[in-house]
Amino acid sequence: MDSYTNSSQSTTHTKDLTDLPNDIFLIISSYLSPQDCVLCRRVSRSWLAAFSSNDTSWNLMRWHFPRSREMQTAAEELDEIPDWPSIFPKVARRYYHLRSAKPWVVEKISVVQEAPAKGSFRGVAPWSRWLRWNDNTAVFQHRDPTWCVDDGLLVYQEIVSGRHIAYDLQTRQRFFVPFDSSKKTVRRLRLVCGVLIIEWCEREPYHQLNDRETVHRHFATAFDVRRQRWHASPSSPGAQFVWNITFRSEWKIHFLGLPLNNHDRFFSTHTATHYAVYLWQPNRSSWGEEDPLEQLTIWDISAPSPYRPSLDPYGAHKPGLDQPGPTVVNRFIWRDLEFLGLRQRHTPALREILLDDRNVYVHEEEHRWLAGLHSSLSPPRHHMVRCTGIPFARGACGPRWADECCADGDVHMSFCPRAGALRRLLRKKKGSDTTKTTKTQFVDALGELGMAKERELDDIKGLDPAWPGWAPCWRHEEFPYLTVSHVVDAAAGVRVVARQCFMMEALSSFVMPKISFEEDKGVEDIDDETGAKKEGEEKGGGEVRFADGMWWELMGKGKIGGDERWIVGEDGAGKVSIVRF
Numbered sequence: 125m126d127s128y129t130n131s132s133q134s135t136t137h138t139k140d141l142t143d144l145p146n147d148i149f150l151i152i153s154s155y156l157s158p159q160d161c162v163l164c165r166r167v168s169r170s171w172l173a174a175f176s177s178n179d180t181s182w183n184l185m186r187w188h189f190p191r192s193r194e195m196q197t198a199a200e201e202l203d204e205i206p207d208w209p210s211i212f213p214k215v216a217r218r219y220y221h222l223r224s225a226k227p228w229v230v231e232k233i234s235v236v237q238e239a240p241a242k243g244s245f246r247g248v249a250p251w252s253r254w255l256r257w258n259d260n261t262a263v264f265q266h267r268d269p270t271w272c273v274d275d276g277l278l279v280y281q282e283i284v285s286g287r288h289i290a291y292d293l294q295t296r297q298r299f300f301v302p303f304d305s306s307k308k309t310v311r312r313l314r315l316v317c318g319v320l321i322i323e324w325c326e327r328e329p330y331h332q333l334n335d336r337e338t339v340h341r342h343f344a345t346a347f348d349v350r351r352q353r354w355h356a357s358p359s360s361p362g363a364q365f366v367w368n369i370t371f372r373s374e375w376k377i378h379f380l381g382l383p384l385n386n387h388d389r390f391f392s393t394h395t396a397t398h399y400a401v402y403l404w405q406p407n408r409s410s411w412g413e414e415d416p417l418e419q420l421t422i423w424d425i426s427a428p429s430p431y432r433p434s435l436d437p438y439g440a441h442k443p444g445l446d447q448p449g450p451t452v453v454n455r456f457i458w459r460d461l462e463f464l465g466l467r468q469r470h471t472p473a474l475r476e477i478l479l480d481d482r483n484v485y486v487h488e489e490e491h492r493w494l495a496g497l498h499s500s501l502s503p504p505r506h507h508m509v510r511c512t513g514i515p516f517a518r519g520a521c522g523p524r525w526a527d528e529c530c531a532d533g534d535v536h537m538s539f540c541p542r543a544g545a546l547r548r549l550l551r552k553k554k555g556s557d558t559t560k561t562t563k564t565q566f567v568d569a570l571g572e573l574g575m576a577k578e579r580e581l582d583d584i585k586g587l588d589p590a591w592p593g594w595a596p597c598w599r600h601e602e603f604p605y606l607t608v609s610h611v612v613d614a615a616a617g618v619r620v621v622a623r624q625c626f627m628m629e630a631l632s633s634f635v636m637p638k639i640s641f642e643e644d645k646g647v648e649d650i651d652d653e654t655g656a657k658k659e660g661e662e663k664g665g666g667e668v669r670f671a672d673g674m675w676w677e678l679m680g681k682g683k684i685g686g687d688e689r690w691i692v693g694e695d696g697a698g699k700v701s702i703v704r705f
Contacts (some may be wrong), residue, residue, distance in 0.1 A: 142174040149174065150183055156634045158188045158216035166503050169318045171383065178606065182209035189215050207335075218689065225641045225668040230677065231548045231702040232695075233291070235271055236281040239694050242327055244286060245310045251384040251472055253496035262624065264494060266477065266608075266682030271700055273685040273692045274315040277367060280700060281305065288313075288322070288369055290349070293690055293702060296352055299367050303345060309384070311342065317396040319425075320347040320369065322537075323377065326434070330381050334408065339381035344392075344399065344427055346450075348371040373429045375450040377401055395479045397426040398453070400516075402477055402486075404468060415469055419422060420456040420477075422516040427451075450497040454516045466512055471500045473510075478592035483513045483524065485592045489599065507600040513593045527595045531603035540601050590614060608637075608679065613687040617644035621667075621690055637675050639684075640667040658704055 126182055137473055141149065144382045153161060153175070161184055174180065184206060185195060185636065192215050198206050221228045237412045238245050250265040273282040278291040279301065288301035303322055312323045322345045329338030350368045382405070392401040405417040429449030443449055461467040466486050473488040490500055490508045513525035533541045590612075599607050602623060610621040624637040678684055678693030685692045689704040 129283075140170060142170045146179075150180065153156065153180065153184065154187055158184065158212075159220060162213045162216050176209040178205075178208050181212040184212055185215065187234070189219060192219075195309045195614060196615055198222070218705045221640055221670060222688065223643065225670040227674075227705065229704045231489050231704065233278075233700040233702070234283050235698070235700050236283055237698050238267070238270060243309065244281065244305055246384055248311055248389055248391075249495075251474075251498040253391075253494050254498045255491065255493045256495040257493055261495075263276070264491065264606075267681055268312050269681040269694055270310075270313075271692075271694070272313050272320075272616060275318075275351070276687070276689070277315065277351075278692060278700070279313060279315055279320060279700070281310070289321075290369055292365070292367060293692075295365065297366070299369060301347065301369050302371055303347070309340070312392065314392075314394065315349065316394065318349050319372070319396050320349050321392075321394050322347075323392060325384070330437075331654045333383060337385070339383050339384045340438075341434070342377040342390075343374055344377055344401075345374045346394075346399075348372050348428075358593070371428075371430075373425060373450050374432045374434060375399075375423060375428075375431050378403065384493065391474060391477055393479050394425070395481070397481065398476055398479050398516075399422065399423040399425045399450070400479055400484050402474065404472065404474075413584050415458070418458045418461055418467055420461060420466075420484070420486075422449045422453045422455075424453050424480075425450045443667045454518055456514075464512065464514060466514075470498070472498055473500065475596070480592060482515055482517065483593070484516050485511055485513045485525075487511050487596050504530055507603055507606070509595040509597060509599055511593055511595045525593050527593060529595045529597050531600040542602060556616045583620060585686070608682050610687050611684055611691060614690040618642075618688040619644070620684065620686070622675070622684060637679070638672075639670045639674050639678060641670070642667045674703075678703065 143153065144152070152516065156164070161175055164175045185192070189195060194206065194211050194215055200380040217228065236244055237598060238247050240246070245266045247270070250267060253447070253483060254264050273279070273293075276293045278293060280286060281288050282290070282354075286305055288303050288305060290299040290301055291297075291469050292299070301320070305324075307327050308321060308324045309327050310324045314321050323342065324345070325342045327340070330341045331339045332559055348368075348370050350370075351365055352368055353365050377390065377392075382403075388403075388405045390401050390403045392399070394705070395398070400420065400422045400673040403417070403419045403421075407414060407416055427448035427450075429447070431441070431443050431445065431449055433439070433442070436553060445451075466474075473490050475487045475489040478485040488510045492505045492506050494500065494503060494504050508528065508530040510528040511525070529540060530539045598610060598621075601607060605623040605625045608622045608624055612619050619642045620639065621642065622637070676696045678691065678695065679692040680696045680698065683693065689705060693701050693703075695701050
């Protein structure tokens, strides 16, 4: 009787969920969805205090969003305790919109568009090849956009002032890029590794190439882009961030110059320390030679230099070899490219070039349905992608890596073994042995699928799937769908992908291109028997498709960028779209 009375008295004291001990309250809260946890703050004052406490909010972040950017930043910066009660509802809102593929808000920015030779932007023309199926055609490789984005910073050129602007997508602050665009025509701009490179040429021709053509001097200007943290004043708590954009160096892309036309092309890439450019020019020799001129050059741009060759046309003030500045590390002429198997000739397959600290990687791409002046005379069976890696140090000779993949099967059932079977195998391994790293799993899977010989596996143990030396299988991972562009936030496990099914679009008018969201949360989302993703779970899994109208909002230039917080693209009217989640 006494025990019953004590039990009844203890029950009467617990009138509300918030009256429970903290550990029991947290256990119950862990079963609620992030949206419910935010709504619980509106029930009463006691619930608001309980669900918005710093301890509860941190645990909710740890349970629901362990890979979010806020959790990564908190792990790196231990000197300041984050405001978890205000962070959690923002992240919950973001992932609600991400997982339902519904934008929270879409922001529009008017930017300078591509213009003729005398304009402020004239992009480099892609190869003259496109997809053709019966009487239907589709773009295979888009032109470069007039903007670039990386690490939450969007760089574009304003229409009114003509100045280049760096737009912080998080704080919505704008900063000027110290680049004088007057009397210049920008060919391409790219922001990676904290370095902004603007490739441009003079609007007025510098040299008469022949009776019909003139050449313009082409240069590349590099800027260091750093996000710095500072405290505005003692009265305003919390740190603020500003972007410092400073000139690093400038160098000449071509010793003579290039015409502003749709025939002479160059492809480039850079890291924080190196810059590479591949030149392809029609042969204008009067001796009857037909093969185009090709050259691959790599610069070391790690050392800053105040020297600007654009202001010194005769090279009178050119610094000596002992002075710092951009220097050519290696140059591969057409004979070297021929030896390496990379000479493109009249049917080029090159899609892009990439770099790391020691090698340059040439990515090539062929398709069964390609047509046009530069299309292959012997197309592959389906969609073939290939990568060739070359060490660029002087004295190095020959390719050190070659990787090739082709979507296999037939027109009814085709797949890429790298993106399909390999990915499922990796997920199974992740569930069975959590002590292995992703890189080791990737190499083991290569061996099981027969994609690498046993003696080669040790050489690639330290490489991960994001390594630029792998063939770009993401382009045909859902063949016959063609992946036009994608955004991968590997740390957050978030991927937004834009695919276009050219064959199905031609045969069925109701089949539309799709932009979908995919989240990788771990082994709980994987079916043990099939290896496929489970759908419909709160913790993520499966692809969620955006509305059909989002294709027009983002894919005007066939390129998207961003991370888990936002997606940046260009709409059909030429405005930059910032889709915030």
